[in-house]
Structure formats: C-alpha cells, structure tokens
Amino acid sequence: xxxxxxxxxxxxxxxxxxxxxxxxxxxxxxxxxxxxxxxxxxxxxxxxxxxxxxxxxxxxxxxxxxxxxxxxxxxxxxxxxxxxxxxxxxxxxxxxxxxxxxxxxxxxxxxxxxxxxxxxxxxxxxxxxxxxxxxxxxxxxxxxxxxxxxxxxxxxxxxxxxxxxxxxxxxxxxxxxxxxxxxxxxxxxxxxxxxxxxxxxxxxxxxxxxxxxxxxxxxxxxxxxxxxxxxxxxxxxxxxxxxxxxxxxxxxxxxxxxxxxxxxxxxxxxxxxxxxxxxxxxxxx
Amino acid sequence: xxxxxxxxxxxxxxxxxxxxxxxxxxxxxxxxxxxxxxxxxxxxxxxxxxxxxxxxxxxxxxxxxxxxxxxxxxxxxxxxxxxxxxxxxxxxxxxxxxxxxxxxxxxxxxxxxxxxxxxxxxxxxxxxxxxxxxxxxxxxxxxxxxxxxxxxxxxxxxxxxxxxxxxxxxxxxxxxxxxxxxxxxxxxxxxxxxxxxxxxxxxxxxxxxxxxxxxxxxxxxxxxxxxxxxxxxxxxxxxxxxxxxx
Amino acid sequence: xxxxxxxxxxxxxxxxxxxxxxxxxxxxxxxxxxxxxxxxxxxxxxxxxxxxxxxxxxxxxxxxxxxxxxxxxxxxxxxxxxxxxxxxxxxxxxxxxxxxxxxxxxxxxxxxxxxxxxxxxxxxxxxxxxxxxxxxxxxxxxxxxxxxxxxxxxxxxxxxxxxxxxxxxxxxxxxxxxxxxxxxxxxxxxxxxxxxxxxxxxxxxxxxxxxxxxxxxxxxxxxxxxxxxxxxxxxxxxxxxxxxxxxxxxxxxxxxxxxxxxxxxxxxxxxxxxxxxxxxxxxxxxxxxxxxxxxxxxxxxxxxxxxxxxxxxxxxxxxxxxxxxxxxxxxxxxxxxxxx
Numbered sequence: 001x002x003x004x005x006x007x008x009x010x011x012x013x014x015x016x017x018x019x020x021x022x023x024x025x026x027x028x029x030x031x032x033x034x035x036x037x038x039x040x041x042x043x044x045x046x047x048x049x050x051x052x053x054x055x056x057x058x059x060x061x062x063x064x065x066x067x068x069x070x071x072x073x074x075x076x077x078x079x080x081x082x083x084x085x086x087x088x089x090x091x092x093x094x095x096x097x098x099x100x101x102x103x104x105x106x107x108x109x110x111x112x113x114x115x116x117x118x119x120x121x122x123x124x125x126x127x128x129x130x131x132x133x134x135x136x137x138x139x140x141x142x143x144x145x146x147x148x149x150x151x152x153x154x155x156x157x158x159x160x161x162x163x164x165x166x167x168x169x170x171x172x173x174x175x176x177x178x179x180x181x182x183x184x185x186x187x188x189x190x191x192x193x194x195x196x197x198x199x200x201x202x203x204x205x206x207x208x209x210x211x212x213x214x215x216x217x218x219x220x221x222x223x224x225x226x227x228x229x230x231x232x233x234x235x236x237x238x239x240x241x242x243x244x245x246x247x248x249x250x251x252x253x254x255x256x257x258x259x260x261x262x263x264x265x266x267x268x269x270x271x272x273x274x275x276x277x278x279x280x281x282x283x284x285x
Numbered sequence: 286x287x288x289x290x291x292x293x294x295x296x297x298x299x300x301x302x303x304x305x306x307x308x309x310x311x312x313x314x315x316x317x318x319x320x321x322x323x324x325x326x327x328x329x330x331x332x333x334x335x336x337x338x339x340x341x342x343x344x345x346x347x348x349x350x351x352x353x354x355x356x357x358x359x360x361x362x363x364x365x366x367x368x369x370x371x372x373x374x375x376x377x378x379x380x381x382x383x384x385x386x387x388x389x390x391x392x393x394x395x396x397x398x399x400x401x402x403x404x405x406x407x408x409x410x411x412x413x414x415x416x417x418x419x420x421x422x423x424x425x426x427x428x429x430x431x432x433x434x435x436x437x438x439x440x441x442x443x444x445x446x447x448x449x450x451x452x453x454x455x456x457x458x459x460x461x462x463x464x465x466x467x468x469x470x471x472x473x474x475x476x477x478x479x480x481x482x483x484x485x486x487x488x489x490x491x492x493x494x495x496x497x498x499x500x501x502x503x504x505x506x507x508x509x510x511x512x513x514x515x516x517x518x519x520x521x522x523x524x525x526x527x528x529x530x531x
Numbered sequence: 532x533x534x535x536x537x538x539x540x541x542x543x544x545x546x547x548x549x550x551x552x553x554x555x556x557x558x559x560x561x562x563x564x565x566x567x568x569x570x571x572x573x574x575x576x577x578x579x580x581x582x583x584x585x586x587x588x589x590x591x592x593x594x595x596x597x598x599x600x601x602x603x604x605x606x607x608x609x610x611x612x613x614x615x616x617x618x619x620x621x622x623x624x625x626x627x628x629x630x631x632x633x634x635x636x637x638x639x640x641x642x643x644x645x646x647x648x649x650x651x652x653x654x655x656x657x658x659x660x661x662x663x664x665x666x667x668x669x670x671x672x673x674x675x676x677x678x679x680x681x682x683x684x685x686x687x688x689x690x691x692x693x694x695x696x697x698x699x700x701x702x703x704x705x706x707x708x709x710x711x712x713x714x715x716x717x718x719x720x721x722x723x724x725x726x727x728x729x730x731x732x733x734x735x736x737x738x739x740x741x742x743x744x745x746x747x748x749x750x751x752x753x754x755x756x757x758x759x760x761x762x763x764x765x766x767x768x769x770x771x772x773x774x775x776x777x778x779x780x781x782x783x784x785x786x787x788x789x790x791x792x793x794x795x796x797x798x799x800x801x802x803x804x805x806x807x808x809x810x811x812x813x814x815x816x817x818x819x820x821x822x823x824x825x826x827x828x829x830x831x832x833x834x835x836x837x838x839x840x841x842x843x844x845x846x847x848x849x850x851x852x853x854x855x856x857x858x859x860x861x862x863x864x865x866x867x868x869x870x871x
Contacts, residue, residue, distance in 0.1 A: 006608075006609055007598065007599070007609040007610075007645045007646075008642070008643075008644065008645065009598040009599055009609075009779070009788070009790075010598070010599050010607050010608065010609050011599070011607045012607075013605075013606055013607065057607070057788075059601040059605060059607075059781065059783075059786070059788075060601070060781050060783040061781060062779070062780070062781050062788075063779070085804045085805060086804035087441050087442050089804070099605070100604060100605030100606065101605070102605070102606075102607050221807065246803075247801070247803070247809065248800075248801055248802070248803050248804075250777070250778060250779045251777075251779060253642055254636070254639075254642065255636060255637060255644055255775075255777075256776060256777045256778070256779065256790070256793070257775060257776035257777070257793075257795070258776065258778075258793070258800065258801070260795075260819075260823065260827070262822075262826075262827055262830070263826075263827040263830035263831045268642070282746075282749055282822070283749065283750075284809055284810070284815070284819070285809050324562060327666075328562055332581065332663065332665060332666055334666070417560070417561070419585065419594060419765075419769050419770075419792070420594075420765070420769075420791070420792075421764050421765035421766050421768075421769045421770075421794070422764050422765060422797075423762065423764035423765070423766050423848050425764070426762035426763050426764040426848075427762055427764070427848050439799050444783075447782055447784075448778070448780040448782065448789070448791055449594065449595030449780070449782075449789055449791035450594035450595045450791065450792070451595050454595070478848065479762070479764065479766075479848035481584065481766045481769075481770060481846040481848075482561075482584065483561050483562050483563065
C-alpha cells in the first residue's frame, strides 16, 4: 500500500512541467514533473533522499527505472534524465510539457547522507548515470547543508562535450571556489580546456585524497569496474567507496525477483552499496 | 552425433536452413524402435514404480511391491507410435539393422481424428489443449527447429500476442508456433514429450506436414538440399507477392 | 482438536462448505490433478498419491493477473479483483510450507503485495499429509516433512476408511464442527502413520555445508557440468512451489498492466535494454536458480527455499535432477575458515 491508499503497483499521476534535450544529438532528454495531487508531493518529499530512483510509466509501453536528478530544495517537482535506449524511454522522449505521466517512487535506499556528515566527498560520475550524483551535489552544495560536509570534489566524464548533462550548473561550478571540479571527455575536441581520457584514468591523475573522505561512483558498468580498484589503490577503504547498481527491474518493491543479487534486491535494498557490501555479494552483475 | 531417424531429419532440415554445416558433422545412425513414455507407465502402474527394464518387446516394471510385465509397444510416445521413417537416411555409418518403414496411414490418424470433427468441436479441442498452457516454452526449447535468437513471443514492439497465460495468449502461442513449423517440422514429437501439461500439439504440426506432403510432395529433412516450399523463393515465382508491380 | 472424518461423508462436508466459501481441491484434469473450484458435480480424486501438477501457489499468485488499469487521459487505478473467502482442501505439506515461505516475500512490514495478502487472509488451508512417499519428493532432506503443519488450519491423515483431522486454528476447527472426536487410540495410530511416513522418506543428499560449498564455488566449472543438458525452458521454475518471479507487462488492448509468471531460466529475464545480460547462458541461470533456493533464502530467512516437492525432478523434459546436482555439489571443495 502506498501513502495515497493505492496498490504498490499503481503509479501516481504526474504531469510534465518542462521537457528539454540535454544533448545536441537528442539522445538525452530531461523531464521535470509536477504532482497532480498535493498529498502525493508531500509523501514523496517526506521519503525522498538523493540516490533514490522512480519508475516512470507510459501506458501501453511499461515502466522504466530512472534516478531522481533534483534536490528537494529546488522546489515541488521531480527531475529525470532519460537516455533513449528502449521502448519505454523512447516513449518518454516523446513527452512534452503538459503531458500526463505516471510515477512510482521514491524507491530504494539512496545515499547514506547522515553517515557522510563531516567528511570530504569525492563524487565521480560518467555518462547519464550522473543524474543521481547531480541530485547529490545540488543537495550538498546548498547553503543549508554545505556546512555538514567537508571538501567537495567532482569528477565527471562523458563521451563528448555535447553529452555533458546539466551544462548550466556544471559551467557555474567550474567558477565556484567552494568546489573542485574535473571534467573529462573521452575523445579530444577543439577548444576543450579540461581533461581528455576515461574516468578511471582521470581519477588516477587527479588522485583525490582518501583522508577523511568518501568516494561515490556512478557510471556505466565498465567505468565503475575500473574506477573502484583505482580508488582502492589511492587508499580509499572499501567501506568509504559507494556505488549505485543497475540491473533490470520490474516491480521496484522487491517482489518480482528480477533484480535479485544474492540475498539482496537492488530495487529495495539498493541501489546504493558500499564496495565492502558489494564484495560480500556474488559477482552476478 | 548419434542420430535416430527423426534426429537425422532434423539435422538435414537445419543444414538446409544453414544452421549447421554438414561437413562438420559425422552422423552415426541408429534405427529407432521408439521412445518409452514414462507418463503412460506411471499412470498404468502407479506411484510405486522404482525401475523399468527393457526386455525385447516387453517391459519389466519393478515396483515397491514386486514386478509387472508390460508390452513395450503400448507404452511408446504417440509420435513414435506413428513414426514413418525410423531409420536415419543420411548417416555416415549405420549401427544395427534397418527397421521396416512405418505406415503413413497410421500417421494420418491424429490429423483425421481432428479433421473429421465439426468446426465447433475442433475449436473446443484446440481451446482445451492450448488453454492448459503455462507458457513455460518447454515445447519451443525442446524443438530441434526452434532456434530463433528472439522468439516472436519475446518481441516487444510490436507485440504479436498477449504475453501471459490468458486464453488469447495461449491460443496465440500455440497457433503461431505451429505455423512457424510449416514445411519444417520433422515429426519428432519433442514438443509433446517436453510439455509438463500433457498438451497435444502434433495434431496441428502433423496437419501442416500432411498438407506439405499432399500439395507440394515435400517432407522436411528427407535430404539436406530441398528448401521448405514456403521458404523457397525464386525470381520467376509465379505468385506476385515476391515482386512489386508487374 | 482431533476429529474423525468418515471418507464417505467427505463429499457432503465439502458441499456444505460451499454455502459460505469457494472450495478448491485437487480434481482430475487430463492425466493429472489440479486445484479447481468444487461444483455440485465435482468428482473427488481418491487415493491419488501424485501431488497436483501446478503447485497451489497459483491460488495466491495466479499465472496472469491485472495489477493496474489504464484510465482515460493517461491515468491509473488499481485493478479490481473480487476475492472470495475460500477453503483450499487437500494441500500437501510441502506446498503449504512453500506458501508460508512466500509470505516472507509478499507480506513484509510496510511492503505488502495487496493481492497475495488479501488472498492469504481470506483462505482457510486444510492439508492432506502424505502417508505414502512420492517418487521424487525429498521433503525431509531439506528440513520439512510429509506431515508438517506449516501454518495450515487443519490437516488430514489417511487412515483407510477414515481421516484423522487435526485442527490448528479456530478457522480450521470451524470447518469440522460436529464431527466426532478422535479417540486416543486412533490418534496414536495416526501418529504412527505420520512417523513411519517421515522415516520412509529417503535422504536425497546431505545439506551440511551445502550453502557454503555453493557460495565458495560460485565460479567453479561445476555449474557448466550441471547445466549442460538444460533446455532453458521454464518447467522447473513454473512448477516450483517456491518460485515466485513475475514479469510486468502492459497489455495495450486490455488497457491493463498485468503480471505474468516469469522464470530466471529464460534468456530475456535478465537481458537489459543496453544488450548487456548479467546471466548470458544457462550456466549462470542454473547457478541463480540453485543458489536462490540453497543459498540466498537461507541468508534471508534462514530456511532452505526448496520444500522438496520433487516437481522439478519429475517434470524436467531432459531429466535434470536437483537431488543429483546437489549430491554432486557436496563433492566440491570447501574451506571452513571462509564459512560465515
């Protein structure tokens, strides 16, 4: 049962507030959704924590799990960025401002923000999986939370500069004294003034200090696979390295069995796990 | 590969469809007297069966309470009972003595029993069989000719049939599965043997096989060259569906 | 309380329950028995030692059911299901255990599957113990038994002309009100039958350190060996009383979002939109199926997630036998120091 009295499987009604492409190739589209009912909004923000995800629903097409890309202080809406890869995300890409859309969530555990208080944060993202890290950065960087955390370092890589999401904020953060930001692209481009190379290599080059720090890694599986050991080599302990897992999901509530990883369900017990927790789970990803 | 008659036909049909390369296979043929259906043995003898031994034309069934003697021929799988070609026809070597060919009229009975019914009865029969389906796809996985990387039921856009164990979904699966076998089914009966729900399926595929025999003089897998009639496309095909215009 | 039920009065008793309940019991369908609603003309299956082919989990988690209805203008509402009060009669202890295991997944605090839970609440389960061992079952091996109570409301023991009825709940007692009370002597006779049935069940494999061996040999070629003849169909999982995976699919024409039984043995089960498949072959899928039952369930609820009903053994089209697979697993290397 959800707070609104409906079944676990029934989406809540939302409408598209803003819809815009993040990248010139139109492979990434951001949707900002408003709640049809105030009580759904209240229930959402009471439960919400950066790092969680929702299931967006298009009737006739199905549901797709997407990370929440906004912080609660931004206002009474929920932001998602969808890459056009399957039939549901293709349908989501067709949505425009004013269109109805269903949503279930927030789902999953989110980032353990309370445990991270007083620590330096090293946030490492790649591609469109950066969305929840964007939510995290927005949350931490906000004046009401900023004093809870130490130094803030952001490393963000994309294939091309065009595929960089949330360009407005990223550009502002480059100017921000409060934050150390390292941006990278895989392939050299004219007039590019930041790193060129894959994220794991950039991490090695930047070599963030493990001193009183936690590292959070979200990216495509291949990036995560090579970034986690790079952080261990830098001296981060497995307890202080976090990542968000992706697996095919259906129900989002730990019932359908699909995202089962050992005794855990990624949708319910995850998607955020420390490397120490991950090391104790079977290599079934 | 050690092959029986039906398996040899399946290998041939797969070679025709370019799924196997005949040069890479060495076929050891074994004439086949048919496979026993343990479901039939258990429903005759009961749960107490502990072992079954073949002894010529007899079956020696060991039970917790003693022994029972059965006649082998009565407990064959249905598809084996009506097998026409028990001998491998293109094996590289043959082990054992060839068996006499089966009676094609016997093979017709399944189809005739079905065909001679009224249309309402046929539909009721089809429904009764298809709607026991649990969509486990054991029939597909066991079929030597089902090798598609993506089966039509797994296709999302467009979705060809209802996804679940609903009447429409189950009927859709059974009818399309059978039609995909037109001119390709080698009558091995693996689909029915694999089915955990004892669903009859060969009355549909055998009907298609008979049509192929009657109308096109074709039987799948008799050699490794002949294309199934519905797959053989030539530019001078007299039907118009191959070339637009003209 | 313990009662005596004369077999020839069973039909009347079952029919009397129909006034207040839908009554489900195993009835003959083709060559097997299947839980179906009792009608006025239903014929009871007497003395069929076979369990039903489809496990009774289907009574609580149907193969296909609507979860959500699409309304006009892109809205959603809960799919409505009229769930009647029911009595399920003749459920075998292995299957009753399985339903109870599944409760731990479907009924969690703050996370309750509404349809499973409502069906469970509205169902009285009356078990029928197994006085004769079945061919492929191995309930005692995995810690259960042919007369386990699980959370049955009542259980019957076959005494020939009569049944001993043991009731374990008020609802169970309510079904057998007015039946004569069983004498001490008859009760003891039934207990003997129960004990003897338990003792007749063979030990199919050893379970000591089995979990650890499967865990520690996650990357062993053992999995290649045991999955070699697997066809990749869904028989073992669909007929398994503890397998509960489902897929969620939109049926556009019905304007419904439905759930269908699904199987970790299917290729499409774990295939991701990107094309990546974490379990690309039958080797990984077989490992998942066995590990889920013999490792992960133990981690979650400290019980083996297999109740030894033997259906997967009996109906596997290629004769794969989980008992043999696990006997072979017992020969795998195991380091005690690594065991949790």
